[in-house]
Amino acid sequence: xxxxxxxxxxxxxxxxxxxxxxxxxxxxxxxxxxxxxxxxxx
Amino acid sequence: xxxxxxxxxxxxxxxxxxxxxxxxxxxxxxxxxxxxxxxxxxxxxxxxxxxxxxxxxxxxxxxxxxxxxxxxxxxxxxxxxxxxxxxxxxxxxxxxxxxxxxxxxxxxxxxxxxxxxxxxxxxxxxxxxxxxxxxxxxxxxxxxxxxxxxxxxxxxxxxxxxxxxxxxxxxxxxxxxxxxxxxxxxxxxxxxxxxxxxxxxxxxxxxxxxxxxxxxxxxxxxxxxxxxxxxxxxxxxxxxxxxxxxxxxxxxxxxxxxxxxxxxxxxxxxxxxxxxxxxxxxxxxxxxxxxxxxxxxxxxxxxxxxxxxxxxxxxxxxxxxxxxxxxxxxxxxxxxxxxxxxxxxxxxxxxxxxxxxxxxxxxxxxxxxxxxxxxxxxxxxxxxxxxxxxxxxxxxxxxxxxxxxxxxxxxxxxxxxxxxxxxxxxxxxxxxxxxxxxxxxxxxxxxxxxxxxxxxxxxxxxxxxxxxxxxxxxxxxxxxxxxxxxxxxxxxxxxxxxxxxxxxxxxxxxxx
Numbered sequence: 408x409x410x411x412x413x414x415x416x417x418x419x420x421x422x423x424x425x426x427x428x429x430x431x432x433x434x435x436x437x438x439x440x441x442x443x444x445x446x447x448x449x
Numbered sequence: 450x451x452x453x454x455x456x457x458x459x460x461x462x463x464x465x466x467x468x469x470x471x472x473x474x475x476x477x478x479x480x481x482x483x484x485x486x487x488x489x490x491x492x493x494x495x496x497x498x499x500x501x502x503x504x505x506x507x508x509x510x511x512x513x514x515x516x517x518x519x520x521x522x523x524x525x526x527x528x529x530x531x532x533x534x535x536x537x538x539x540x541x542x543x544x545x546x547x548x549x550x551x552x553x554x555x556x557x558x559x560x561x562x563x564x565x566x567x568x569x570x571x572x573x574x575x576x577x578x579x580x581x582x583x584x585x586x587x588x589x590x591x592x593x594x595x596x597x598x599x600x601x602x603x604x605x606x607x608x609x610x611x612x613x614x615x616x617x618x619x620x621x622x623x624x625x626x627x628x629x630x631x632x633x634x635x636x637x638x639x640x641x642x643x644x645x646x647x648x649x650x651x652x653x654x655x656x657x658x659x660x661x662x663x664x665x666x667x668x669x670x671x672x673x674x675x676x677x678x679x680x681x682x683x684x685x686x687x688x689x690x691x692x693x694x695x696x697x698x699x700x701x702x703x704x705x706x707x708x709x710x711x712x713x714x715x716x717x718x719x720x721x722x723x724x725x726x727x728x729x730x731x732x733x734x735x736x737x738x739x740x741x742x743x744x745x746x747x748x749x750x751x752x753x754x755x756x757x758x759x760x761x762x763x764x765x766x767x768x769x770x771x772x773x774x775x776x777x778x779x780x781x782x783x784x785x786x787x788x789x790x791x792x793x794x795x796x797x798x799x800x801x802x803x804x805x806x807x808x809x810x811x812x813x814x815x816x817x818x819x820x821x822x823x824x825x826x827x828x829x830x831x832x833x834x835x836x837x838x839x840x841x842x843x844x845x846x847x848x849x850x851x852x853x854x855x856x857x858x859x860x861x862x863x864x865x866x867x868x869x870x871x872x873x874x875x876x877x878x879x880x881x882x883x884x885x886x887x888x889x890x891x892x893x894x895x896x897x898x899x900x901x902x903x904x905x906x907x908x909x910x911x912x913x914x915x916x917x918x919x920x921x922x923x924x925x926x927x928x929x930x931x932x933x934x935x936x937x938x939x940x941x942x943x944x945x946x947x948x949x950x951x952x953x954x955x956x957x958x959x960x961x
Contacts, residue, residue, distance in 0.1 A: 426916075445910055445918075449709075449822065
């Protein structure tokens with residue numbers, strides 16, 4: 408999926424892939440991060 | 450440098466179905482946002498009774514009656530395969546019914562904030578008198594109780610939080626101040642639960658460990674609560690308050706915080722205090738959290754699973770001077786997630802697992818067991834959080850493959866051999882590495898394994914002060930029995946001083 412130029416909201420998982428790690432990937436793909444958070448489900 | 454060893458561990462669960470409704474945040478927030486929610490009727494219909502909670506295999510594992518290997522051999526779903534004739538008392542601790550625990554809260558209540566209804570107070574005294582870790586003299590301090598009307602009046606005036614048992618109001622916890630939000634009845638309730646549950650774990654530790662309590666010099670409390678008033682939120686100190694209730698007359702203490710990672714931070718601090726010679730014996734402990742009770746109740750009910758988050762968890766570990774037998778905590782291989790480490794799972798695992806191993810020339814496969822976050826997967830999977838321990842083991846194994854410590858096709862074998870099924874309740878800090886310390890001590894002493902890594906991870910971002918994650922680890926390993934030059938020398942010095950004192954005494958007597 409091409410996300411270049413898209414606006415992205417990120418919901419990270421503390422025990423999966425946390426928000427900041429997803430942010431790095433999304434930035435590399437040329438998307439705009441409009442919201443990013445990491446939640447803890449345990 | 451003297452060695453620090455793990456001398457013992459105590460664990461307890463408190464059966465707290467009623468507190469899911471009154472103090473679990475899933476239910477309390479639902480009450481605010483959707484007061485007519487079906488959840489209030491559904492939760493009581495979908496909880497395990499005390500007997501079912503005692504028989505539930507992960508809970509039997511938590512108190513040491515079955516070990517992690519035995520748990521893994523029990524068919525899932527575990528909630529349909531309870532252990533017959535299971536005991537509430539175990540090798541490492543106990544599962545306490547709520548009525549007894551409310552009595553323990555009253556006994557932990559230095560400022561007369563806990564009010565029990567008269568009849569309930571009598572029943573609690575009768576029940577706690579039978580408990581091996583509470584004396585009749587102490588139980589009498591519960592008092593005669595109060596009229597229910599008085600308690601109800603305080604609840605109606607919003608000056609108290611309810612204590613319920615089997616769905617009925619049996620008492621309350623009063624506010625400790627008229628205006629101070631940090632001393633309101635809700636905070637006092639949570640803090641008294643943390644204190645009293647910590648006391649239960651401490652007493653179990655002391656009962657099951659060969660230690661003179663007068664030789665315990667320090668307590669580190671590692672829960673996720675904060676006690677203090679409006680001028681010093683979180684000023685402390687649970688540690689000393691719990692130590693007082695455990696009879697640790699010669700101890701002081703302090704609270705260490707770090708979300709779920711705090712217990713392992715506590716173990717690191719305790720190891721440092723003992724191995725530096727500052728204190729001989731240090732207890733690391735934590736009480737449990739009412740807020741997380743029933744946290745995933747909505748998903749559990751939706752999936753036809755009992756509301757398994759019905760227990761308050763608590764633990765206590767004793768770190769002491771080298772006894773030549775107990776497992777040693779290594780001081781040269783402490784893992785830490787640094788501020789600069791990064792947030793990706795690979796970066797986190799590298800910082801916590803492989804960097805400390807590299808620093809002492811060990812491979813991933815040199816660690817027999819990794820105790821990661823040992824959440825019971827039957828709680829987390831229906832809630833969409835997956836099997837947390839297994840995910841951690843896969844990441845460790847994948848790093849091992851990348852480093853050449855193991856072959857790619859050995860990945861799942863590694864997970865099975867070096868990992869474990871989770872058994873701990875989702876009480877935040879409680880599952881974080883420490884549930885295995887008691888088993889690790891036993892397995893290392895018995896020669897079944899040589900080395901275990903205990904890992905704690907914490908979600909610091911929940912406090913909204915930083916986006917950083919946190920994690921630390923320690924390695925427990927077999928005691929060679931060789932002692933250390935410093936500790937031998939110190940013992941020699943003690944003997945010399947004792948001999949000199951005896952001679953002085955003799956000379957004084959002869960002069961008379």
